[in-house]
Amino acid sequence: MKAGTVRTWVWIHKWSSLVSMLFLLMLCVTGLPLIFKEEVEHWLDPHPPLASVAAGTPRPTTESMVARALAARPAGHVVPYTFYPADAPNVMTVTTAVTSNPSLDGTWEGLHFQVFDVRSGRLLADERESKSGLMYVMYRLHADMFGGLAGTLFIGAMGLLLFVAVISGVILYAPFMRRFDFGVVRRNRGPRILWLDLHNLMGIVTMAWLAVVGLTGVINSLNLPLTMLWQSTDIAEMTAPYRHAPPLKNRVPLDAAVAVARVEAQGMRLASVGFPGRDLASPHHYMVLFTGQSSLTARLLKPVLVDAATGKVTEARDMPWYMTALLVSQPLHFGNYGGLPFKIIWALLDVVTIIVLASGLYLRIVRRRQDRPATAQAEPMIMEPAE
Amino acid sequence: MKHSDLWRQWGWPIGLAALTVFGLLSALLGEGGIWWWLSWLTLATPLLAIVHHAHRSRRAIIKQ
Numbered sequence: 001m002k003a004g005t006v007r008t009w010v011w012i013h014k015w016s017s018l019v020s021m022l023f024l025l026m027l028c029v030t031g032l033p034l035i036f037k038e039e040v041e042h043w044l045d046p047h048p049p050l051a052s053v054a055a056g057t058p059r060p061t062t063e064s065m066v067a068r069a070l071a072a073r074p075a076g077h078v079v080p081y082t083f084y085p086a087d088a089p090n091v092m093t094v095t096t097a098v099t100s101n102p103s104l105d106g107t108w109e110g111l112h113f114q115v116f117d118v119r120s121g122r123l124l125a126d127e128r129e130s131k132s133g134l135m136y137v138m139y140r141l142h143a144d145m146f147g148g149l150a151g152t153l154f155i156g157a158m159g160l161l162l163f164v165a166v167i168s169g170v171i172l173y174a175p176f177m178r179r180f181d182f183g184v185v186r187r188n189r190g191p192r193i194l195w196l197d198l199h200n201l202m203g204i205v206t207m208a209w210l211a212v213v214g215l216t217g218v219i220n221s222l223n224l225p226l227t228m229l230w231q232s233t234d235i236a237e238m239t240a241p242y243r244h245a246p247p248l249k250n251r252v253p254l255d256a257a258v259a260v261a262r263v264e265a266q267g268m269r270l271a272s273v274g275f276p277g278r279d280l281a282s283p284h285h286y287m288v289l290f291t292g293q294s295s296l297t298a299r300l301l302k303p304v305l306v307d308a309a310t311g312k313v314t315e316a317r318d319m320p321w322y323m324t325a326l327l328v329s330q331p332l333h334f335g336n337y338g339g340l341p342f343k344i345i346w347a348l349l350d351v352v353t354i355i356v357l358a359s360g361l362y363l364r365i366v367r368r369r370q371d372r373p374a375t376a377q378a379e380p381m382i383m384e385p386a387e
Numbered sequence: 388m389k390h391s392d393l394w395r396q397w398g399w400p401i402g403l404a405a406l407t408v409f410g411l412l413s414a415l416l417g418e419g420g421i422w423w424w425l426s427w428l429t430l431a432t433p434l435l436a437i438v439h440h441a442h443r444s445r446r447a448i449i450k451q
Contacts, residue, residue, distance in 0.1 A: 173400070174396065178396065182395075182396070183440035185441055187445065187447075201436075201437060201441075202437055204400045205399075205400065205403050205437060207400065208407040208408055212408075212411060295415065337415060338415075338423055339423050341423075341427045342423065342430070345431050348434055352433075352434070
């Protein structure tokens with residue numbers, strides 16, 4: 001590699017990491033407890049197993065539970081969506097709020113969850129949106145720094161810089177490590193050389209993981225824009241004939257909408273239903289979402305649009321590729337698949353990333369101190385182990 | 388750069404990256420069981436490489 005090319009890549013590596021350093025450290029630290037979010041939540045709030053229901057108990061309609069959920073809330077509140085957790089087959093959560101959609105700054109006034117046992121209609125839990133607690137603060141810092149869409153996009157940009165830092169670091173590994181065996185760690189040459197070797201070793205062995213977590217994080221940060229794109233193209237197209245239809249007076253019951261949608265999604269699991277008025281549905285439609293049963297397809301969604309006035313399926317068009325990419329990016333960023341040992345390894349890789357970032361910053365600081373009287377020509381040697 | 392030099396420098400990094408990608412996918416695509424075990428083993432290899440080399444250098448110092 002030519003000296004000039006090396007200098008360019010050093011510059012890219014230096015600035016991509018320096019600019020994003022503090023945010024990346026924050027993301028690594030807040031991401032650490034989030035890996036174990038499910039375990040911590042279960043530990044703080046253990047859900048007892050569902051009580052058994054006597055055989056022959058008449059099954060109430062889910063619509064009756066929606067009506068009870070609304071009645072329990074102040075007048076004027078609406079149901080944006082219901083959802084059905086994968087790990088609790090007989091449970092339905094009815095969401096209520098002041099509006100059908102959150103505002104762009106990420107807040108959603110009056111958001112409330114009521115959890116029902118669908119076999120008996122028994123109310124299992126009645127919870128407000130949690131806006132406090134360690135996990136909530138960690139999540140908000142990690143996802144948007146309490147800044148709504150702008151915060152999320154900013155964090156996405158930091159993720160992009162991390163990806164650039166990884167790529168430039170890998171490219172620089174070749175010229176700077178040419179004379180050394182893989183894994184060299186020189187302990188007898190002072191702290192700078194020791195931390196340089198550790199930075200290079202830890203960075204290069206985790207390059208694939210870091211690139212995947214960084215890039216999938218960037219894709220996740222585009223959640224809202226991608227969803228809005230889907231809504232303004234495919235969904236708008238499917239619901240176009242309804243654009244001038246009179247406002248919906250009475251919607252068909254939830255049970256009927258789910259039953260007719262299920263025909264389009266044989267053998268799949270009901271995941272969520274967006275009610276009319278929800279952005280992802282339309283003022284005239286239910287959006288019924290199903291997932292597959294296999295490890296991978298359980299992550300993907302099959303949408304079915306149901307006319308809320310007639311109870312007939314309008315269309316069941318598969319999600320566009322970018323929505324599929326978004327859904328696949330989620331587990332690859334969160335590390336919440338593959339069991340507890342997987343999460344522990346994920347956490348350790350996160351700790352290694354913190355060490356790579358901190359040692360990079362340390363090397364930059366000591367180098368700067370040593371370089372102060374030197375000229376700009378010293379810059380290309382910045383990472384070169386003095387031999 | 389000679390072919391053997393290239394392999395000497397990049398053999399381990401590329402091998403570990405391949406194991407990492409395998410580990411990420413086998414937990415995502417596999418239905419638990421053996422696929423999860425393979426995922427844990429392969430995803431842990433970069434960590435083992437760090438521990439091995441950090442430990443080896445410590446032993447080398449003690450020998451001196």
